[in-house]
Amino acid sequence: MAQRRSKKKRPLREEYMLREQLKIEDEAFDDRTVMRLGDLFTHGIISKIHFLTARGKEADVYLADPGDKVEEELVAVKVFRIETSDFDNRMVYIIGDPRFSKIKHNIYSVVNEWCKKEYGNLKIAQQAGVNAPKPYMFSGNVLAMEFIGSNGVPASMLKDVRLDNPGEILASILSSIKKLYKAGLVHADMSEYNVLVKDGKPFLIDFGQAVVLRHPNAIQFLERDVHNILNYFYKEYGISYDYEKAINEIVQSQEQGA
Ligand code: ADP
Numbered sequence: 563m564a565q566r567r568s569k570k571k572r573p574l575r576e577e578y579m580l581r582e583q584l585k586i587e588d589e590a591f592d593d594r595t596v597m598r599l600g601d602l603f604t605h606g607i608i609s610k611i612h613f614l615t616a617r618g619k620e621a622d623v624y625l626a627d628p629g630d631k632v633e634e635e636l637v638a639v640k641v642f643r644i645e646t647s648d649f650d651n652r653m654v655y656i657i658g659d660p661r662f663s664k665i666k667h668n669i670y671s672v673v674n675e676w677c678k679k680e681y682g683n684l685k686i687a688q689q690a691g692v693n694a695p696k697p698y699m700f701s702g703n704v705l706a707m708e709f710i711g712s713n714g715v716p717a718s719m720l721k722d723v724r725l726d727n728p729g730e731i732l733a734s735i736l737s738s739i740k741k742l743y744k745a746g747l748v749h750a751d752m753s754e755y756n757v758l759v760k761d762g763k764p765f766l767i768d769f770g771q772a773v774v775l776r777h778p779n780a781i782q783f784l785e786r787d788v789h790n791i792l793n794y795f796y797k798e799y800g801i802s803y804d805y806e807k808a809i810n811e812i813v814q815s816q817e818q819g820a
């Protein structure tokens with residue numbers, strides 16, 4: 563696909579310098595993305611891009627060294643793909659969320675809005691005390707956050723580990739869903755793919771599609787999230803947890819302010 567060049571396109575030299583500074587050796591990033599990575603660099607969030615650590619369904623996640631504004635040893639940089647992005651599917655989560663009523667309907671602004679939304683949702687999760695990556699900064703289609711893993715290796719997805727303590731992990735995931743709900747958010751894509759397990763603890767990731775409770779489908783999304791998780795623990799570990807009870811515990815905690 564031919565790249566549309568903006569009138570204010572910066573000189574090639576600047577882009578070349580950025581690629582050098584960030585040690586971006588391959589051609590994997592388009593010009594736009596290099597500029598956005600440059601923003602993370604200028605703001606002291608990253609100092610060097612290492613390599614691709616994981617490919618998700620809509621984004622690629624790179625490992626980076628921190629800049630001087632970040633205390634942790636590594637940074638995860640999620641780069642949302644423009645070309646393969648699932649425009650229609652995303653719109654369901656954006657339309658209906660009052661935070662995004664004025665967005666322009668073109669693919670770049672939808673992807674950027676999605677990235678901004680994930681950043682905002684991760685902030686809410688952080689404030690709610692949920693185990694989830696701490697967000698550092700976003701720019702355009704690029705989001706920098708805490709790296710969940712050890713020695714540069716990302717933590718395994720729930721679906722790929724055999725847990726010693728499945729009951730505890732399930733309780734902890736339900737407790738995170740409850741804390742999020744109390745903070746006014748529903749994850750809306752909970753599954754064994756979007757939970758990483760690190761040091762025997764679950765971390766929720768992938769908050770792009772999470773919606774506020776005012777979204778007309780919020781309760782349906784909550785029910786689907788809980789169903790997916792209970793179903794997984796039943797199928798893999800034979801744990802039966804009452805579905806109605808789980809939903810009630812989450813919803814009532816909000817109503818009672820407990
Ligand atoms: P997608 O929307 O494309 O599914 P995800 O946010 O789920 O994107 O990220 C894709 C993959 O990247 C995840 O399955 C996980 O392996 C890895 N990943 C994402 N965020 C982090 C993080 N903060 N730390 C470590 N690995 C991560």
Ligand code: MN
Nearest residue numbers: 618755756768
């Ligand atoms: Mn995912």
